[in-house]
Amino acid sequence: MEKVSTAPVSVDAREKKIVRTSVLGILANVLLAAFKAIVGLATHSIAVVLDAVNNLSDALSSVVTIIGTKLASKTPDKKHPLGHGRIEYLSTTIVSMLVLYAGVTAIVESIKKIIHPESPDYSPVSLLIIAVAVLVKVFLGRYVKSIGEKVHSDSLIASGSDATFDAILSFSVLVTALLSLTLHINLEAWVGVAIAVFIIKAGIEMLLDALDDIVGHRVDFETIHGVKKTILESEPDVSGVYDLILHSYGPEKLIGSVHVEIPDSYTAEQIDALERRIAEKVYAEHNIILAGIGIYSRNLSDDETAAMRSAVTKIASAHDGVLQLHGFYLNKTEKIMNFDIILDFSVKDRDSLFMEIVQEIHEAFPEYQLRPTLDLDI
Numbered sequence: 001m002e003k004v005s006t007a008p009v010s011v012d013a014r015e016k017k018i019v020r021t022s023v024l025g026i027l028a029n030v031l032l033a034a035f036k037a038i039v040g041l042a043t044h045s046i047a048v049v050l051d052a053v054n055n056l057s058d059a060l061s062s063v064v065t066i067i068g069t070k071l072a073s074k075t076p077d078k079k080h081p082l083g084h085g086r087i088e089y090l091s092t093t094i095v096s097m098l099v100l101y102a103g104v105t106a107i108v109e110s111i112k113k114i115i116h117p118e119s120p121d122y123s124p125v126s127l128l129i130i131a132v133a134v135l136v137k138v139f140l141g142r143y144v145k146s147i148g149e150k151v152h153s154d155s156l157i158a159s160g161s162d163a164t165f166d167a168i169l170s171f172s173v174l175v176t177a178l179l180s181l182t183l184h185i186n187l188e189a190w191v192g193v194a195i196a197v198f199i200i201k202a203g204i205e206m207l208l209d210a211l212d213d214i215v216g217h218r219v220d221f222e223t224i225h226g227v228k229k230t231i232l233e234s235e236p237d238v239s240g241v242y243d244l245i246l247h248s249y250g251p252e253k254l255i256g257s258v259h260v261e262i263p264d265s266y267t268a269e270q271i272d273a274l275e276r277r278i279a280e281k282v283y284a285e286h287n288i289i290l291a292g293i294g295i296y297s298r299n300l301s302d303d304e305t306a307a308m309r310s311a312v313t314k315i316a317s318a319h320d321g322v323l324q325l326h327g328f329y330l331n332k333t334e335k336i337m338n339f340d341i342i343l344d345f346s347v348k349d350r351d352s353l354f355m356e357i358v359q360e361i362h363e364a365f366p367e368y369q370l371r372p373t374l375d376l377d378i
Contacts, residue, residue, distance in 0.1 A: 003159060013151075014151045014153075015070070015073045017070055017124060017150070018065065018066070018069045018151060018152050018153050018156060018301050019066050019069060019070075020146075021143070021144055021147045021148075021156060021365075022055070022062040022065045022066045022069075022156070023062070023066070024140075024143075024144075024157075025058065025059070025062040025140065025144055025159060025163075027300075028136060028140050028287050029055045029056065029058040029059035029062065030055075030056070030059050030115055031148060032052070032055045032133050032136060033052045033053075033055035033056040033059065035052075035129050035133070036048050036049070036051050036052035036055060036129070036130070037049065037052040039126040039129050039130065040052055040071070041336045042123075042126065042139060043120045043122050043126055043174050043250070044119070044120050044125070045120040045122070045173075045177070045188055046109060046110060046113045046125075046188050046192045048071060048120075048130065048173055048177075049109075050106045050109065050110065050192050050195050050196065051130075051133075051166075051169060051170055051173050051195065053068070053102055053105065053106060054102060054166055054169065054195065054199055055166065056102075056104070057098050057099055057101075057102035057199075058159065058162060058163065058166065060098050061095040061098055061099065061158075061159055061162070062159060064095050064098070065091060065095065065153075065156065065159065067091065068087055068088050068090065068091020068092070068094075069088065069091070069153075071084060071087045071091075071249055072084050072085050072086070072087040072088045072091075082084055082249045082253070082255065083249055083250060083253060084212070085249045085250015085253045086246075086248075086249060086250055086252075087250075088250060089210055089213045089214050090208065090210075090214075092209070092210040092213070093157075093159060093207060093210040093211070093214070095158065095206060095263075096203050096204075096206035096207035096210055097203070097207070098203075099199060099202055099206060100164065100199075100200060100203035100204065100207065101205035102199055102203075102204075103196050103197075103198075103199030103200035103201075103203055104196075104200065105265055106192060106195060106196035106199055106365075107159075107192075107193060107196030107197070107200070109192065110189050110190075110192030110193040110195075111189075111193065111197055113188065113189035113192060114189040114190065114193070117186060117188075117189060119180075119186055120177070120186070120188055122177045122251050127174065127177055127181075129177070130170060130173055130174045130177065131174055133170050134167050134170045134171045134174060135167075136163070137163050137164070137166045137167035137170060138167045140160075140163045141160050141161070141162075141163030141164035141165075141166070141167060142160070143160070144159050144160035144163060144165070145157055145159075145160025145161060145163075145164070146160070146163075149162075150162055153213065158201075158206045159210070161202070162202050162206075165198055165202055168198075169194070169195045169198055171354070172191055172194065172195070173191060173195075176188060176191045190235055213248065214335060216247070216248070218378070219246045219248075219254070223246070223254075223286065223288075224244055224246075225289070226285075226286060227241075227244060227258070227282055227286055227288060227346045228241040228244060228261045229284055230281055230285050230286065231258070231260060231278055231281070234236055234277070234281050235260075235274065235277065235278065236275055237262050237263060237266075237274075237277075238260045238261065238262055238274075239261045239262070239263075240260070240261035240296070240298075241258060241259070241260055241261075241299055242258070242259045242260075242261070242293070242296065242324075242326050242327065242340070243258060243259040243340075243375065243378065244255070244256065244257075244258045244378065245257050245258070245378055246288065253289075254286075254287070254288045254289070254342070255288070255289045255290075255291050256288065256289070256290060256291065256292075256378055257290060257291060257292035257293065258290060258292075258293055258294070258296065259293075259294040259296050259327070260274075260278065260293060260294070260295065260296065261295075261296040261298045261326070261327070262274065262295060262296070262297065262298060262299055263297075263300055264297040264299055264300060265300060266295075266297075271295060275293040278290065278293055279293065296326070296327045298328075298329065298331065299327050299329060299330055305330050305332075308330060308337075309328045310367065311364060312325065312328060312337070312339060312364075312365075313325045313328075314363050315357065315360050315364060316341055316361070319353060319357055321343050321344045321346065321347035321350075321353060322341060322342070322344075322353075322357070323342040323343065323344055323377055324342040325340070325341050325342075326339070326340050326342075326347070326375075327339055327373070328338040329335070330368075335367055335368050335369055335371075336368065336369050336371060337361075337365065337368040337369070337370050337371065338372075339370075339371075339372055339373075340372070340373040340374075340378050341354060341357060341372060341373070341374060341375060341377040342375045342376070343374065343377070344377060345377055350374065354372075354374045358370060
């Protein structure tokens with residue numbers, strides 16, 4: 001399987017690639033739509049006409065992608081200090097709505113043809129045009145999707161996948177035409193319904209993906225693991241990395257925060273230098289801006305503290321649904337114990353379980369004032 005490069009792509013280079021690829025898609029789809037429309041009208045084939053409509057909707061999708069990319073690449077301003085990258089999610093939503101509209105229109109027209117059938121009249125030239133269209137769509141789909149993966153453009157990836165589906169649909173139209181010519185079996189309208197269903201399915205999937213990006217979702221495991229690994233390997237005194245939160249402000253802009261656990265002997269000067277090193281390293285390797293780096297203080301090694309930490313962790317881990325206990329810090333002078341507990345989202349009553357665990361820890365160490373936090377699995 002071909003590996004996609006994960007190296008950051010500059011904003012200008014990314015925009016140029018998306019626009020250039022989209023323009024290529026527009027030209028190809030407009031030409032295909034024109035040829036198929038001529039063939040469909042000349043042969044009275046509803047399947048070919050709907051295939052042409054599908055190509056035209058792809059061209060419109062590429063136009064929206066270009067507009068969305070141009071708007072998203074606008075420089076930050078006072079009202080939008082983090083840029084306009086999220087506009088691309090809106091453009092993907094518009095593309096999906098166009099695809100859905102084309103699919104609904106196609107299925108309505110196909111049903112009309114089932115009720116009032118009309119036999120097509122294919123010629124060798126029309127069959128050749130359809131065959132060429134299949135090949136063009138196969139190559140176009142693979143090319144557009146590969147560029148989309150390289151520049152992390154959901155719109156291009158969606159367009160590439162859609163083009164691959166189009167190739168399959170065009171091939172089914174070709175098979176239908178051959179059956180009509182050789183066996184005189186008319187499946188035109190039924191193939192039109194199949195095309196419409198595929199178009200609607202693609203539109204729904206694109207819409208759900210776009211809405212998922214707008215609502216906000218968990219960043220992929222590879223990115224999270226990579227950031228944590230970078231911090232741990234570059235800073236020997238960091239004993240743990242937790243609570244990594246990343247917000248997307250466009251496909252190429254992630255901004256977030258993280259907690260790191262360091263010895264309680266660190267001075268403010270050392271912490272300041274550490275935070276700057278971590279932020280620079282993460283940005284250089286992952287193109288991610290860490291706007292905030294929080295600190296968990298870890299007690300320096302002593303047998304009593306280590307034993308208490310182990311006991312508290314054991315009490316929490318004995319409950320199903322507990323994923324992790326971190327941020328443990330013991331203030332022996334003021335008798336205060338701090339810790340965070342992460343519970344799985346599958347736990348039905350997270351608050352009740354959390355309070356039950358805290359109560360058990362309190363019973364084990366009644367002389368300490370507990371300051372626990374119910375943390376999120378992020």
